[in-house]
Amino acid sequence: MWVWSKLSAAKWEDAWEERFYGNQNAVVTGLAGGKSVRVDVYCEEHQQALEIAEHFGGSVRELVETDWVAVSAKPGPPIKIRDSLLVTSEVDPAGLREMKRLNEGRIVVSIPPEMAFGTGDHPTTASCLRFLADEARARRGQAWRLLDLGCGSGVLAIAADLLGAEACEALDYDPRAVEVARHNVERNGASGVLVEEADLREWSPGEPYDVVAANLFADVLQSSFEKIFRCLRPGGSFILSGVLREQWEKTEEAALTAGLVFEVVKKKGKWFSAKGGRA
Numbered sequence: 001m002w003v004w005s006k007l008s009a010a011k012w013e014d015a016w017e018e019r020f021y022g023n024q025n026a027v028v029t030g031l032a033g034g035k036s037v038r039v040d041v042y043c044e045e046h047q048q049a050l051e052i053a054e055h056f057g058g059s060v061r062e063l064v065e066t067d068w069v070a071v072s073a074k075p076g077p078p079i080k081i082r083d084s085l086l087v088t089s090e091v092d093p094a095g096l097r098e099m100k101r102l103n104e105g106r107i108v109v110s111i112p113p114e115m116a117f118g119t120g121d122h123p124t125t126a127s128c129l130r131f132l133a134d135e136a137r138a139r140r141g142q143a144w145r146l147l148d149l150g151c152g153s154g155v156l157a158i159a160a161d162l163l164g165a166e167a168c169e170a171l172d173y174d175p176r177a178v179e180v181a182r183h184n185v186e187r188n189g190a191s192g193v194l195v196e197e198a199d200l201r202e203w204s205p206g207e208p209y210d211v212v213a214a215n216l217f218a219d220v221l222q223s224s225f226e227k228i229f230r231c232l233r234p235g236g237s238f239i240l241s242g243v244l245r246e247q248w249e250k251t252e253e254a255a256l257t258a259g260l261v262f263e264v265v266k267k268k269g270k271w272f273s274a275k276g277g278r279a
């Protein structure tokens with residue numbers, strides 16, 4: 001395991017967040033005094049870390065195994081979403097049974113921290129999950145299908161499946177995310193989820209979906225809105241997240257141009273999330 005690190009002025013914090021958005025192994029840490037931040041990206045391959053250094057400067061060092069365990073294995077507390085979901089890093093069957101017993105009525109989703117984004121504790125994932133829980137409630141008793149663009153750990157598609165979606169398609173261009181998502185689908189018995197490796201920019205939609213979720217970096221979203229419009233059935237819902245405050249105006253404009261409007265816009269810290277549909 002290797003880590004690329006760089007010190008930077010605190011005013012560039014958002015720019016670093018944007019640059020590595022979706023990378024579960026990138027960490028931006030504010031340093032004492034508040035004037036600077038340290039950016040660390042943990043890489044499995046030396047070459048990956050060297051490529052980042054080639055682009056952005058900074059330094060690369062090898063991480064001893066014990067350090068890596070300390071970085072990756074820091075499960076947070078379970079995340080409760082509305083009254084319907086509980087997302088936990090617990091994987092032990094006895095622990096999960098106990099969690100289900102203590103949280104009767106909630107669907108328990110097990111997502112351990114691995115090499116893919118989406119354990120539920122990031123504000124953008126949590127916002128998507130809240131919108132999804134609302135959609136599932138509104139669509140109860142109907143057959144609905146979900147498309148998850150940039151699925152990371154698969155948490156959104158898995159949650160949708162367990163909340164009653166008839167079928168869920170999830171895609172990610174990162175082969176490690178696809179592998180993790182497939183494991184998570186199996187782990188959670190979410191048999192209606194199909195995970196594919198695909199780059200959204202080259203992927204073509206087939207049948208339209210009732211719900212499309214996309215927790216993606218603003219640039220990718222903006223260039224994909226026309227495709228997302230075509231993926232969405234009239235009357236369907238579009239859930240979006242991953243947009244930083246200063247990118248919101250441009251993102252909303254691009255969505256409108258593509259025929260998508262947002263009815264609900266939520267701000268959580270510096271992140272914008274929204275739910276809408278075809279205009």
Ligand SMILES: C[S@@+](CC[C@H](N)C(=O)[O-])C[C@H]1O[C@@H](n2cnc3c(N)ncnc32)[C@H](O)[C@@H]1O
Nearest residue numbers: 022117118125150151152172173174199200215
């Ligand atoms: C912020 S994570 C979201 C993960 C999960 N859906 C969630 O809400 O927590 C974004 C994911 O999108 C993937 N991604 C980014 N650009 C993509 C693209 N052009 N095509 C497919 N996947 C992409 C990344 O690999 C990453 O796993």
